[in-house]
Amino acid sequence: MTDNPFREEQVARNIAEQCTIVIFGATGDLTHRKLVPAIYNIAADGELPHGTRIVGFARRDKSDEQFRQELAEMNAKVSRQGHSDTLWDSYAENIHYHQSTFTDLDGYKSLAKRLDELEDAAGGPCNRLFYLASAPEFFDDILENLKEAGLNQARGDKWSRVIVEKPFGKDLATAKHLNEVVNATFEEKDTYRIDHYLGKETAQNIMVLRFANAIFEPLWNNQFIDHVQITCSEDLGMEGGRGGYYDTAGALRDMVQNHLLQLLSLVAMEPPVDLSADGVRDAKVNVLRSLRPMPTAEDVAANVVRGQYTAGSINGNSVPGYREEDRVNPQSMTEAYVALRLHIDNWRWEGVPFFVRVGKRLPKKSTEISIHFKKAPNVLFNRDNTSGRENVLVIRIQPDEGHSLRMVSKIPGATTRMESVKMDFRYATSFGKASPEAYERLLLDAMAGDATLFARRDEVENAWKFIDQIEHAWHQSDNPPPMAEFEAGSWGPAEADALLAEGGRTWRRL
Numbered sequence: 001m002t003d004n005p006f007r008e009e010q011v012a013r014n015i016a017e018q019c020t021i022v023i024f025g026a027t028g029d030l031t032h033r034k035l036v037p038a039i040y041n042i043a044a045d046g047e048l049p050h051g052t053r054i055v056g057f058a059r060r061d062k063s064d065e066q067f068r069q070e071l072a073e074m075n076a077k078v079s080r081q082g083h084s085d086t087l088w089d090s091y092a093e094n095i096h097y098h099q100s101t102f103t104d105l106d107g108y109k110s111l112a113k114r115l116d117e118l119e120d121a122a123g124g125p126c127n128r129l130f131y132l133a134s135a136p137e138f139f140d141d142i143l144e145n146l147k148e149a150g151l152n153q154a155r156g157d158k159w160s161r162v163i164v165e166k167p168f169g170k171d172l173a174t175a176k177h178l179n180e181v182v183n184a185t186f187e188e189k190d191t192y193r194i195d196h197y198l199g200k201e202t203a204q205n206i207m208v209l210r211f212a213n214a215i216f217e218p219l220w221n222n223q224f225i226d227h228v229q230i231t232c233s234e235d236l237g238m239e240g241g242r243g244g245y246y247d248t249a250g251a252l253r254d255m256v257q258n259h260l261l262q263l264l265s266l267v268a269m270e271p272p273v274d275l276s277a278d279g280v281r282d283a284k285v286n287v288l289r290s291l292r293p294m295p296t297a298e299d300v301a302a303n304v305v306r307g308q309y310t311a312g313s314i315n316g317n318s319v320p321g322y323r324e325e326d327r328v329n330p331q332s333m334t335e336a337y338v339a340l341r342l343h344i345d346n347w348r349w350e351g352v353p354f355f356v357r358v359g360k361r362l363p364k365k366s367t368e369i370s371i372h373f374k375k376a377p378n379v380l381f382n383r384d385n386t387s388g389r390e391n392v393l394v395i396r397i398q399p400d401e402g403h404s405l406r407m408v409s410k411i412p413g414a415t416t417r418m419e420s421v422k423m424d425f426r427y428a429t430s431f432g433k434a435s436p437e438a439y440e441r442l443l444l445d446a447m448a449g450d451a452t453l454f455a456r457r458d459e460v461e462n463a464w465k466f467i468d469q470i471e472h473a474w475h476q477s478d479n480p481p482p483m484a485e486f487e488a489g490s491w492g493p494a495e496a497d498a499l500l501a502e503g504g505r506t507w508r509r510l
Protein backbone atom coordinates (compact mmCIF):
# COMPACT_ATOMS: atom_id res chain seq x y z
CA MET A 1 0.00 0.00 0.00
CA THR A 2 1.43 3.41 -0.89
CA ASP A 3 0.63 6.51 1.14
CA ASN A 4 -1.04 8.05 -1.87
CA PRO A 5 -4.56 6.67 -2.43
CA PHE A 6 -4.59 7.94 -6.02
CA ARG A 7 -1.79 5.53 -6.88
CA GLU A 8 -3.89 2.52 -6.04
CA GLU A 9 -6.40 2.90 -8.83
CA GLN A 10 -5.82 0.45 -11.62
CA VAL A 11 -7.51 -0.10 -14.92
CA ALA A 12 -8.47 -3.76 -15.01
CA ARG A 13 -6.14 -5.72 -17.28
CA ASN A 14 -6.38 -9.20 -18.56
CA ILE A 15 -3.99 -11.65 -17.00
CA ALA A 16 -1.07 -13.01 -19.04
CA GLU A 17 -1.43 -16.74 -19.56
CA GLN A 18 1.22 -19.42 -19.58
CA CYS A 19 2.37 -20.18 -23.12
CA THR A 20 5.18 -21.38 -25.36
CA ILE A 21 6.73 -18.42 -27.17
CA VAL A 22 8.20 -19.52 -30.49
CA ILE A 23 10.53 -16.87 -31.92
CA PHE A 24 11.34 -16.99 -35.63
CA GLY A 25 14.70 -15.27 -36.10
CA ALA A 26 15.89 -16.26 -32.63
CA THR A 27 19.60 -15.71 -33.24
CA GLY A 28 18.98 -12.16 -34.45
CA ASP A 29 19.54 -8.75 -32.93
CA LEU A 30 15.91 -8.12 -31.96
CA THR A 31 15.64 -11.38 -30.02
CA HIS A 32 18.95 -10.86 -28.24
CA ARG A 33 18.67 -7.17 -27.42
CA LYS A 34 14.94 -6.74 -26.88
CA LEU A 35 12.75 -9.84 -26.69
CA VAL A 36 14.65 -12.15 -24.36
CA PRO A 37 15.70 -9.31 -22.01
CA ALA A 38 12.04 -8.23 -21.94
CA ILE A 39 10.97 -11.73 -20.91
CA TYR A 40 13.75 -11.79 -18.32
CA ASN A 41 12.57 -8.47 -16.89
CA ILE A 42 8.99 -9.69 -16.75
CA ALA A 43 10.27 -12.71 -14.81
CA ALA A 44 12.31 -10.46 -12.53
CA ASP A 45 9.14 -8.50 -11.77
CA GLY A 46 7.44 -11.79 -10.88
CA GLU A 47 4.90 -11.37 -13.68
CA LEU A 48 5.92 -14.19 -16.00
CA PRO A 49 3.33 -16.98 -15.82
CA HIS A 50 4.84 -20.12 -14.38
CA GLY A 51 5.92 -22.63 -17.06
CA THR A 52 6.27 -20.09 -19.88
CA ARG A 53 8.90 -21.38 -22.29
CA ILE A 54 10.82 -19.97 -25.26
CA VAL A 55 11.61 -21.96 -28.38
CA GLY A 56 13.99 -20.15 -30.72
CA PHE A 57 13.83 -20.97 -34.43
CA ALA A 58 16.69 -19.97 -36.74
CA ARG A 59 19.04 -21.25 -39.41
CA ARG A 60 22.38 -21.76 -37.68
CA ASP A 61 23.09 -25.02 -35.99
CA LYS A 62 23.43 -24.82 -32.22
CA SER A 63 22.48 -26.69 -29.08
CA ASP A 64 19.98 -25.53 -26.49
CA GLU A 65 22.92 -24.92 -24.18
CA GLN A 66 24.80 -22.73 -26.69
CA PHE A 67 21.64 -20.75 -27.38
CA ARG A 68 21.01 -20.20 -23.66
CA GLN A 69 24.60 -19.11 -23.14
CA GLU A 70 24.48 -16.52 -25.95
CA LEU A 71 21.21 -15.12 -24.68
CA ALA A 72 22.56 -14.94 -21.12
CA GLU A 73 25.63 -12.98 -22.25
CA MET A 74 23.53 -10.38 -24.06
CA ASN A 75 20.98 -10.22 -21.26
CA ALA A 76 23.75 -9.40 -18.81
CA LYS A 77 24.70 -6.44 -21.02
CA VAL A 78 21.29 -4.95 -21.72
CA SER A 79 18.70 -5.98 -19.14
CA ARG A 80 17.28 -2.93 -17.36
CA GLN A 81 17.18 -4.89 -14.09
CA GLY A 82 20.73 -6.20 -14.30
CA HIS A 83 21.36 -9.93 -14.56
CA SER A 84 21.05 -12.41 -11.75
CA ASP A 85 22.57 -15.83 -12.47
CA THR A 86 20.16 -17.37 -9.99
CA LEU A 87 17.09 -16.00 -11.73
CA TRP A 88 18.49 -16.77 -15.17
CA ASP A 89 19.41 -20.34 -14.24
CA SER A 90 15.98 -20.99 -12.77
CA TYR A 91 14.48 -19.92 -16.08
CA ALA A 92 17.04 -21.14 -18.64
CA GLU A 93 15.82 -24.74 -18.65
CA ASN A 94 12.67 -23.39 -20.31
CA ILE A 95 14.67 -22.04 -23.28
CA HIS A 96 15.14 -24.27 -26.31
CA TYR A 97 16.52 -23.97 -29.83
CA HIS A 98 15.08 -25.45 -33.01
CA GLN A 99 17.28 -25.32 -36.12
CA SER A 100 15.64 -25.03 -39.53
CA THR A 101 15.14 -22.63 -42.40
CA PHE A 102 12.03 -20.51 -42.79
CA THR A 103 11.20 -22.03 -46.16
CA ASP A 104 11.43 -25.70 -45.20
CA LEU A 105 8.05 -27.20 -44.25
CA ASP A 106 9.74 -30.19 -42.63
CA GLY A 107 11.30 -27.81 -40.12
CA TYR A 108 7.82 -26.74 -39.01
CA LYS A 109 6.58 -30.32 -38.81
CA SER A 110 9.51 -31.17 -36.59
CA LEU A 111 8.82 -28.00 -34.61
CA ALA A 112 5.23 -29.16 -34.04
CA LYS A 113 6.51 -32.51 -32.79
CA ARG A 114 9.08 -30.81 -30.55
CA LEU A 115 6.46 -28.49 -29.05
CA ASP A 116 4.16 -31.43 -28.30
CA GLU A 117 6.99 -33.29 -26.60
CA LEU A 118 8.07 -30.28 -24.52
CA GLU A 119 4.52 -29.55 -23.48
CA ASP A 120 3.67 -33.20 -22.74
CA ALA A 121 6.75 -33.47 -20.56
CA ALA A 122 5.50 -30.46 -18.60
CA GLY A 123 1.97 -31.77 -18.08
CA GLY A 124 0.06 -31.30 -21.33
CA PRO A 125 -0.99 -28.86 -24.08
CA CYS A 126 -0.10 -25.23 -23.71
CA ASN A 127 -1.02 -21.94 -25.41
CA ARG A 128 1.34 -20.90 -28.21
CA LEU A 129 2.56 -17.45 -29.21
CA PHE A 130 4.44 -17.28 -32.51
CA TYR A 131 6.68 -14.22 -32.82
CA LEU A 132 7.77 -13.25 -36.36
CA ALA A 133 11.13 -11.60 -35.58
CA SER A 134 12.62 -12.29 -38.99
CA ALA A 135 13.29 -10.03 -41.94
CA PRO A 136 9.90 -9.17 -43.47
CA GLU A 137 10.53 -11.03 -46.72
CA PHE A 138 10.10 -14.26 -44.74
CA PHE A 139 6.77 -13.40 -43.11
CA ASP A 140 4.72 -15.06 -45.90
CA ASP A 141 6.78 -18.26 -45.81
CA ILE A 142 6.62 -18.54 -42.06
CA LEU A 143 2.86 -17.96 -41.95
CA GLU A 144 2.15 -20.40 -44.76
CA ASN A 145 4.34 -23.08 -43.23
CA LEU A 146 2.78 -22.59 -39.80
CA LYS A 147 -0.58 -23.22 -41.42
CA GLU A 148 0.62 -26.24 -43.38
CA ALA A 149 2.04 -27.74 -40.21
CA GLY A 150 -1.24 -27.05 -38.37
CA LEU A 151 0.50 -24.84 -35.85
CA ASN A 152 -1.94 -21.98 -36.36
CA GLN A 153 -4.82 -23.96 -34.87
CA ALA A 154 -6.19 -23.53 -31.37
CA ARG A 155 -6.28 -26.86 -29.55
CA GLY A 156 -9.28 -27.12 -27.23
CA ASP A 157 -9.05 -24.11 -24.96
CA LYS A 158 -5.37 -23.56 -25.84
CA TRP A 159 -4.91 -20.59 -28.15
CA SER A 160 -2.42 -19.93 -30.94
CA ARG A 161 -1.53 -16.29 -31.59
CA VAL A 162 0.92 -14.48 -33.80
CA ILE A 163 2.95 -11.31 -33.26
CA VAL A 164 4.17 -9.71 -36.48
CA GLU A 165 7.18 -7.38 -36.32
CA LYS A 166 7.62 -4.27 -38.37
CA PRO A 167 7.85 -3.29 -41.14
CA PHE A 168 4.32 -4.39 -41.93
CA GLY A 169 4.60 -4.08 -45.70
CA LYS A 170 6.39 -1.39 -47.67
CA ASP A 171 3.28 0.17 -49.20
CA LEU A 172 -0.48 -0.33 -49.20
CA ALA A 173 -0.40 -3.19 -51.71
CA THR A 174 2.20 -5.23 -49.81
CA ALA A 175 0.53 -4.50 -46.47
CA LYS A 176 -2.81 -5.69 -47.88
CA HIS A 177 -1.16 -8.80 -49.22
CA LEU A 178 0.48 -9.51 -45.87
CA ASN A 179 -2.84 -8.94 -44.12
CA GLU A 180 -4.43 -11.49 -46.45
CA VAL A 181 -1.75 -14.04 -45.63
CA VAL A 182 -1.92 -13.32 -41.90
CA ASN A 183 -5.69 -13.50 -41.78
CA ALA A 184 -5.72 -16.70 -43.86
CA THR A 185 -3.59 -18.21 -41.10
CA PHE A 186 -4.72 -16.53 -37.87
CA GLU A 187 -7.97 -14.82 -37.01
CA GLU A 188 -7.73 -11.06 -36.56
CA LYS A 189 -8.38 -11.49 -32.81
CA ASP A 190 -5.24 -13.67 -32.63
CA THR A 191 -3.09 -11.27 -34.71
CA TYR A 192 -0.83 -8.77 -32.95
CA ARG A 193 0.91 -6.25 -35.24
CA ILE A 194 3.57 -4.76 -33.06
CA ASP A 195 4.37 -1.05 -32.89
CA HIS A 196 6.77 -0.68 -30.03
CA TYR A 197 5.98 3.03 -29.59
CA LEU A 198 2.53 2.04 -28.34
CA GLY A 199 4.22 0.04 -25.60
CA LYS A 200 6.18 3.04 -24.34
CA GLU A 201 4.92 4.13 -20.94
CA THR A 202 4.44 7.75 -21.95
CA ALA A 203 2.55 6.85 -25.12
CA GLN A 204 0.13 4.87 -22.94
CA ASN A 205 -0.17 7.88 -20.69
CA ILE A 206 -1.50 10.10 -23.49
CA MET A 207 -4.97 8.64 -23.08
CA VAL A 208 -4.79 8.91 -19.30
CA LEU A 209 -3.64 12.53 -19.52
CA ARG A 210 -6.47 13.39 -21.87
CA PHE A 211 -9.33 11.39 -20.47
CA ALA A 212 -8.60 10.91 -16.76
CA ASN A 213 -8.20 14.67 -16.20
CA ALA A 214 -11.07 17.07 -16.64
CA ILE A 215 -8.97 20.15 -17.35
CA PHE A 216 -7.44 19.31 -20.72
CA GLU A 217 -10.22 17.83 -22.82
CA PRO A 218 -12.40 21.01 -22.88
CA LEU A 219 -9.40 22.84 -24.38
CA TRP A 220 -8.37 20.02 -26.73
CA ASN A 221 -9.73 21.44 -29.97
CA ASN A 222 -9.38 24.18 -32.56
CA GLN A 223 -10.89 26.82 -30.30
CA PHE A 224 -7.91 26.73 -27.96
CA ILE A 225 -5.08 24.90 -29.72
CA ASP A 226 -3.01 26.73 -32.30
CA HIS A 227 -0.98 23.78 -33.50
CA VAL A 228 0.64 20.52 -32.45
CA GLN A 229 4.23 19.36 -33.00
CA ILE A 230 5.58 15.84 -32.85
CA THR A 231 9.35 15.42 -33.02
CA CYS A 232 11.32 12.20 -33.02
CA SER A 233 15.03 12.90 -33.31
CA GLU A 234 17.86 10.41 -33.23
CA ASP A 235 21.57 11.11 -33.05
CA LEU A 236 22.41 7.66 -34.42
CA GLY A 237 22.94 7.12 -38.14
CA MET A 238 23.38 3.81 -39.93
CA GLU A 239 25.51 1.95 -37.38
CA GLY A 240 25.46 -1.84 -37.08
CA GLY A 241 24.73 -2.53 -40.74
CA ARG A 242 21.33 -0.80 -40.49
CA GLY A 243 21.97 1.13 -43.74
CA GLY A 244 21.09 -1.87 -45.91
CA TYR A 245 17.51 -1.97 -44.64
CA TYR A 246 17.12 1.74 -44.00
CA ASP A 247 18.14 2.79 -47.49
CA THR A 248 15.26 0.71 -48.89
CA ALA A 249 12.82 2.27 -46.44
CA GLY A 250 13.60 5.87 -45.43
CA ALA A 251 12.30 7.95 -42.55
CA LEU A 252 8.73 8.13 -43.83
CA ARG A 253 8.21 4.38 -44.03
CA ASP A 254 10.50 3.49 -41.13
CA MET A 255 9.04 5.86 -38.54
CA VAL A 256 6.12 7.98 -39.77
CA GLN A 257 3.87 5.28 -41.24
CA ASN A 258 3.85 3.45 -37.93
CA HIS A 259 5.17 5.11 -34.78
CA LEU A 260 4.46 8.76 -35.50
CA LEU A 261 1.04 8.28 -37.03
CA GLN A 262 0.17 6.16 -33.99
CA LEU A 263 1.26 8.96 -31.63
CA LEU A 264 -0.67 11.47 -33.72
CA SER A 265 -3.77 9.26 -33.53
CA LEU A 266 -3.57 9.08 -29.75
CA VAL A 267 -3.26 12.86 -29.49
CA ALA A 268 -5.99 13.66 -31.98
CA MET A 269 -8.60 10.93 -31.50
CA GLU A 270 -12.05 11.40 -30.04
CA PRO A 271 -12.68 9.79 -26.64
CA PRO A 272 -13.12 6.08 -27.33
CA VAL A 273 -16.46 4.51 -26.37
CA ASP A 274 -14.59 2.25 -23.96
CA LEU A 275 -11.08 0.97 -23.29
CA SER A 276 -11.51 -2.24 -25.23
CA ALA A 277 -9.04 -2.96 -28.03
CA ASP A 278 -11.64 -2.18 -30.66
CA GLY A 279 -12.98 0.86 -28.81
CA VAL A 280 -9.54 2.47 -28.80
CA ARG A 281 -8.59 1.33 -32.30
CA ASP A 282 -11.89 2.56 -33.76
CA ALA A 283 -11.11 6.01 -32.36
CA LYS A 284 -7.55 5.96 -33.71
CA VAL A 285 -8.44 4.76 -37.17
CA ASN A 286 -10.90 7.63 -37.56
CA VAL A 287 -7.99 10.05 -37.24
CA LEU A 288 -6.06 8.26 -39.98
CA ARG A 289 -9.13 8.30 -42.20
CA SER A 290 -9.49 12.04 -41.62
CA LEU A 291 -5.96 12.99 -42.64
CA ARG A 292 -6.22 15.46 -45.48
CA PRO A 293 -5.00 13.71 -48.65
CA MET A 294 -2.07 15.04 -50.68
CA PRO A 295 -3.05 13.78 -54.12
CA THR A 296 -0.56 15.75 -56.22
CA ALA A 297 3.19 16.23 -56.19
CA GLU A 298 2.50 19.96 -55.62
CA ASP A 299 0.54 19.14 -52.45
CA VAL A 300 3.44 17.02 -51.27
CA ALA A 301 6.01 19.70 -52.16
CA ALA A 302 4.00 22.28 -50.23
CA ASN A 303 3.54 20.17 -47.09
CA VAL A 304 6.40 17.70 -46.84
CA VAL A 305 10.16 18.22 -46.69
CA ARG A 306 12.54 15.33 -47.16
CA GLY A 307 16.24 15.54 -46.44
CA GLN A 308 19.59 13.82 -46.20
CA TYR A 309 22.42 14.78 -43.85
CA THR A 310 25.84 15.76 -45.06
CA ALA A 311 28.97 15.08 -42.99
CA GLY A 312 29.03 16.89 -39.68
CA SER A 313 29.65 16.41 -36.00
CA ILE A 314 27.56 15.19 -33.08
CA ASN A 315 28.74 15.60 -29.50
CA GLY A 316 32.17 16.48 -30.81
CA ASN A 317 32.47 13.36 -32.99
CA SER A 318 32.76 13.64 -36.77
CA VAL A 319 30.13 11.61 -38.60
CA PRO A 320 29.77 10.82 -42.32
CA GLY A 321 27.05 12.10 -44.60
CA TYR A 322 24.08 9.82 -45.32
CA ARG A 323 25.36 8.79 -48.74
CA GLU A 324 28.74 7.87 -47.24
CA GLU A 325 27.20 5.61 -44.60
CA ASP A 326 27.89 1.87 -44.55
CA ARG A 327 25.59 -0.05 -46.98
CA VAL A 328 23.93 3.11 -48.29
CA ASN A 329 23.84 3.70 -52.03
CA PRO A 330 26.17 6.66 -52.80
CA GLN A 331 23.46 8.00 -55.15
CA SER A 332 20.67 7.25 -52.71
CA MET A 333 17.42 9.21 -52.98
CA THR A 334 16.20 7.86 -49.64
CA GLU A 335 15.30 10.41 -47.00
CA ALA A 336 16.94 10.23 -43.58
CA TYR A 337 14.79 13.14 -42.40
CA VAL A 338 11.21 14.11 -43.07
CA ALA A 339 9.00 16.93 -41.82
CA LEU A 340 5.30 17.14 -42.59
CA ARG A 341 2.48 19.62 -42.14
CA LEU A 342 -0.69 17.58 -41.70
CA HIS A 343 -4.32 18.52 -41.37
CA ILE A 344 -7.04 16.43 -39.82
CA ASP A 345 -10.29 17.20 -41.54
CA ASN A 346 -12.84 16.88 -38.77
CA TRP A 347 -14.73 19.29 -36.53
CA ARG A 348 -12.28 19.15 -33.65
CA TRP A 349 -9.17 19.96 -35.66
CA GLU A 350 -10.41 22.20 -38.45
CA GLY A 351 -7.64 24.78 -39.07
CA VAL A 352 -5.11 23.24 -36.64
CA PRO A 353 -1.90 22.11 -38.36
CA PHE A 354 0.02 19.13 -37.00
CA PHE A 355 3.77 19.37 -37.65
CA VAL A 356 5.65 16.10 -37.55
CA ARG A 357 9.41 15.63 -38.00
CA VAL A 358 11.74 12.71 -37.67
CA GLY A 359 15.37 12.23 -38.59
CA LYS A 360 18.68 10.50 -38.04
CA ARG A 361 21.89 12.30 -37.06
CA LEU A 362 20.11 15.15 -35.34
CA PRO A 363 21.75 16.63 -32.24
CA LYS A 364 20.21 14.22 -29.74
CA LYS A 365 17.78 11.39 -29.17
CA SER A 366 14.44 12.71 -28.11
CA THR A 367 10.77 12.12 -28.82
CA GLU A 368 8.16 14.59 -27.69
CA ILE A 369 4.73 15.92 -28.50
CA SER A 370 3.95 19.56 -27.83
CA ILE A 371 0.50 21.08 -27.77
CA HIS A 372 0.73 24.81 -28.49
CA PHE A 373 -2.27 26.71 -27.19
CA LYS A 374 -3.52 29.93 -28.69
CA LYS A 375 -2.21 33.09 -27.13
CA ALA A 376 -4.20 35.07 -24.60
CA PRO A 377 -5.90 38.17 -26.05
CA ASN A 378 -3.69 41.21 -26.57
CA VAL A 379 -5.24 43.16 -23.72
CA LEU A 380 -4.11 43.73 -20.16
CA PHE A 381 -0.75 41.93 -20.06
CA ASN A 382 0.02 41.01 -23.59
CA ARG A 383 0.05 44.30 -25.45
CA ASP A 384 3.75 44.37 -26.25
CA ASN A 385 6.10 41.58 -27.08
CA THR A 386 4.24 38.28 -26.78
CA SER A 387 6.85 36.01 -28.27
CA GLY A 388 7.51 33.02 -26.05
CA ARG A 389 4.28 33.74 -24.18
CA GLU A 390 2.27 30.78 -25.41
CA ASN A 391 1.03 28.01 -23.17
CA VAL A 392 2.63 24.78 -24.28
CA LEU A 393 1.89 21.33 -22.94
CA VAL A 394 4.82 19.03 -23.64
CA ILE A 395 4.53 15.25 -23.49
CA ARG A 396 8.05 13.86 -23.29
CA ILE A 397 7.90 10.34 -24.71
CA GLN A 398 11.64 9.78 -24.16
CA PRO A 399 14.07 10.36 -22.53
CA ASP A 400 13.28 11.99 -19.16
CA GLU A 401 9.69 10.82 -19.53
CA GLY A 402 7.08 13.23 -18.25
CA HIS A 403 4.94 16.28 -18.98
CA SER A 404 5.47 19.97 -18.62
CA LEU A 405 3.20 22.94 -18.94
CA ARG A 406 4.52 26.32 -19.92
CA MET A 407 2.74 29.40 -18.64
CA VAL A 408 3.41 33.08 -18.12
CA SER A 409 4.28 34.26 -14.63
CA LYS A 410 5.09 37.56 -13.02
CA ILE A 411 8.74 38.02 -12.18
CA PRO A 412 8.96 38.95 -8.49
CA GLY A 413 9.54 42.65 -8.03
CA ALA A 414 7.92 46.04 -7.80
CA THR A 415 7.24 46.32 -11.53
CA THR A 416 5.10 43.94 -13.55
CA ARG A 417 7.46 42.03 -15.75
CA MET A 418 6.61 38.59 -17.03
CA GLU A 419 8.41 35.46 -18.02
CA SER A 420 7.48 32.05 -19.31
CA VAL A 421 7.94 29.35 -16.65
CA LYS A 422 7.19 25.66 -16.62
CA MET A 423 5.50 23.18 -14.34
CA ASP A 424 7.17 19.85 -14.69
CA PHE A 425 6.11 16.28 -13.98
CA ARG A 426 8.88 13.69 -14.29
CA TYR A 427 8.21 9.98 -14.04
CA ALA A 428 11.58 9.40 -12.38
CA THR A 429 10.78 11.84 -9.58
CA SER A 430 7.10 11.10 -9.08
CA PHE A 431 7.20 7.33 -9.32
CA GLY A 432 10.83 6.72 -8.42
CA LYS A 433 11.30 3.72 -10.65
CA ALA A 434 12.29 3.04 -14.22
CA SER A 435 9.49 2.40 -16.68
CA PRO A 436 9.32 -1.07 -18.20
CA GLU A 437 10.61 -1.47 -21.73
CA ALA A 438 7.92 -1.31 -24.41
CA TYR A 439 8.44 -4.96 -25.34
CA GLU A 440 7.70 -6.07 -21.78
CA ARG A 441 4.24 -4.56 -21.78
CA LEU A 442 3.50 -5.70 -25.33
CA LEU A 443 4.56 -9.30 -24.72
CA LEU A 444 2.48 -9.46 -21.55
CA ASP A 445 -0.51 -8.02 -23.41
CA ALA A 446 -0.23 -10.55 -26.22
CA MET A 447 -0.05 -13.32 -23.61
CA ALA A 448 -3.15 -11.84 -22.02
CA GLY A 449 -5.08 -11.52 -25.29
CA ASP A 450 -5.23 -7.73 -25.09
CA ALA A 451 -4.66 -6.16 -28.52
CA THR A 452 -5.30 -2.53 -27.49
CA LEU A 453 -1.65 -1.55 -27.96
CA PHE A 454 -1.29 -3.36 -31.29
CA ALA A 455 -2.27 -2.01 -34.69
CA ARG A 456 -5.42 -3.35 -36.29
CA ARG A 457 -5.55 -4.24 -39.96
CA ASP A 458 -7.47 -1.11 -40.99
CA GLU A 459 -5.10 1.16 -39.05
CA VAL A 460 -2.10 -0.22 -40.89
CA GLU A 461 -3.80 0.03 -44.27
CA ASN A 462 -5.11 3.57 -43.74
CA ALA A 463 -1.67 4.69 -42.63
CA TRP A 464 -0.11 3.19 -45.77
CA LYS A 465 -2.77 4.76 -47.97
CA PHE A 466 -1.71 8.15 -46.68
CA ILE A 467 2.04 7.45 -46.91
CA ASP A 468 1.80 6.02 -50.43
CA GLN A 469 0.76 9.37 -51.92
CA ILE A 470 3.94 10.96 -50.62
CA GLU A 471 6.16 8.10 -51.74
CA HIS A 472 4.49 8.28 -55.13
CA ALA A 473 5.17 12.01 -55.47
CA TRP A 474 8.81 11.49 -54.49
CA HIS A 475 9.62 8.47 -56.60
CA GLN A 476 7.13 8.23 -59.44
CA SER A 477 5.93 11.70 -60.38
CA ASP A 478 7.26 13.78 -63.27
CA ASN A 479 8.14 16.68 -60.99
CA PRO A 480 9.39 15.10 -57.75
CA PRO A 481 9.89 17.48 -54.84
CA PRO A 482 13.59 18.11 -54.11
CA MET A 483 15.79 16.39 -51.53
CA ALA A 484 16.95 18.98 -48.98
CA GLU A 485 20.33 18.78 -47.28
CA PHE A 486 21.33 19.52 -43.72
CA GLU A 487 24.54 19.13 -41.78
CA ALA A 488 24.65 16.13 -39.44
CA GLY A 489 24.29 17.42 -35.90
CA SER A 490 21.97 20.26 -36.89
CA TRP A 491 18.18 20.28 -36.44
CA GLY A 492 17.37 19.53 -40.06
CA PRO A 493 17.01 21.51 -43.27
CA ALA A 494 15.93 25.14 -43.42
CA GLU A 495 13.08 24.09 -45.71
CA ALA A 496 11.48 22.37 -42.72
CA ASP A 497 11.46 25.65 -40.79
CA ALA A 498 9.63 27.22 -43.70
CA LEU A 499 6.74 24.77 -43.20
CA LEU A 500 5.92 26.54 -39.95
CA ALA A 501 7.16 30.01 -40.73
CA GLU A 502 4.18 31.10 -42.77
CA GLY A 503 1.99 30.92 -39.66
CA GLY A 504 4.63 32.75 -37.63
CA ARG A 505 5.44 29.49 -35.87
CA THR A 506 8.76 27.82 -35.15
CA TRP A 507 9.83 24.30 -34.21
CA ARG A 508 10.14 23.88 -30.48
CA ARG A 509 13.73 23.79 -29.34
CA LEU A 510 14.43 20.42 -27.69
Ligand SMILES: NC(=O)C1=CN([C@@H]2O[C@H](COP(=O)(O)OP(=O)(O)OC[C@H]3O[C@@H](n4cnc5c(N)ncnc54)[C@H](OP(=O)(O)O)[C@@H]3O)[C@@H](O)[C@H]2O)C=CC1
Nearest residue numbers: 025026027028029030058059060101102133134135165166
Ligand atom coordinates in the same frame (compact mmCIF):
# COMPACT_ATOMS: atom_id res chain seq x y z
N1 LIG B 1 16.86 -5.18 -34.31
C1 LIG B 1 16.00 -4.29 -33.83
O1 LIG B 1 16.26 -3.52 -32.89
C2 LIG B 1 14.64 -4.20 -34.44
C3 LIG B 1 14.22 -5.10 -35.40
N2 LIG B 1 12.95 -5.03 -35.88
C4 LIG B 1 12.47 -6.01 -36.87
O2 LIG B 1 12.70 -7.33 -36.40
C5 LIG B 1 13.00 -8.17 -37.47
C6 LIG B 1 14.32 -8.89 -37.23
O3 LIG B 1 15.35 -7.94 -37.11
P1 LIG B 1 16.80 -8.34 -36.56
O4 LIG B 1 16.70 -9.21 -35.37
O5 LIG B 1 17.53 -7.06 -36.42
O6 LIG B 1 17.42 -9.19 -37.77
P2 LIG B 1 18.74 -10.04 -37.82
O7 LIG B 1 19.26 -9.97 -39.20
O8 LIG B 1 19.66 -9.69 -36.70
O9 LIG B 1 18.24 -11.55 -37.55
C7 LIG B 1 17.64 -12.32 -38.52
C8 LIG B 1 17.28 -13.69 -37.98
O10 LIG B 1 16.61 -14.42 -38.99
C9 LIG B 1 17.26 -15.69 -39.14
N3 LIG B 1 17.21 -16.09 -40.52
C10 LIG B 1 17.57 -15.38 -41.62
N4 LIG B 1 17.31 -16.11 -42.73
C11 LIG B 1 16.80 -17.28 -42.31
C12 LIG B 1 16.30 -18.42 -42.99
N5 LIG B 1 16.28 -18.51 -44.30
N6 LIG B 1 15.83 -19.43 -42.24
C13 LIG B 1 15.84 -19.37 -40.88
N7 LIG B 1 16.29 -18.32 -40.20
C14 LIG B 1 16.76 -17.29 -40.92
C15 LIG B 1 18.68 -15.48 -38.68
O11 LIG B 1 19.17 -16.73 -38.32
P3 LIG B 1 20.72 -17.12 -38.48
O12 LIG B 1 21.42 -16.17 -37.57
O13 LIG B 1 20.74 -18.52 -37.99
O14 LIG B 1 21.09 -16.94 -39.91
C16 LIG B 1 18.44 -14.54 -37.50
O15 LIG B 1 18.01 -15.29 -36.39
C17 LIG B 1 12.97 -7.30 -38.72
O16 LIG B 1 11.69 -7.39 -39.30
C18 LIG B 1 13.21 -5.91 -38.19
O17 LIG B 1 12.64 -4.92 -39.00
C19 LIG B 1 12.06 -4.10 -35.41
C20 LIG B 1 12.42 -3.18 -34.47
C21 LIG B 1 13.75 -3.13 -33.92
Ligand SMILES: O=C1O[C@H](COP(=O)(O)O)[C@@H](O)[C@H](O)[C@H]1O
Nearest residue numbers: 166196234246254255259367398
Ligand atom coordinates in the same frame (compact mmCIF):
# COMPACT_ATOMS: atom_id res chain seq x y z
O1 LIG C 1 11.33 1.21 -35.34
C1 LIG C 1 12.35 1.87 -35.28
O2 LIG C 1 12.60 2.52 -34.15
C2 LIG C 1 13.91 2.95 -33.81
C3 LIG C 1 13.77 3.96 -32.70
O3 LIG C 1 13.14 3.34 -31.62
P1 LIG C 1 13.35 3.92 -30.15
O4 LIG C 1 12.49 3.08 -29.30
O5 LIG C 1 14.82 3.77 -29.86
O6 LIG C 1 12.96 5.35 -30.19
C4 LIG C 1 14.64 3.53 -35.00
O7 LIG C 1 15.98 3.77 -34.68
C5 LIG C 1 14.58 2.56 -36.16
O8 LIG C 1 15.14 3.16 -37.32
C6 LIG C 1 13.15 2.16 -36.46
O9 LIG C 1 13.15 1.07 -37.36
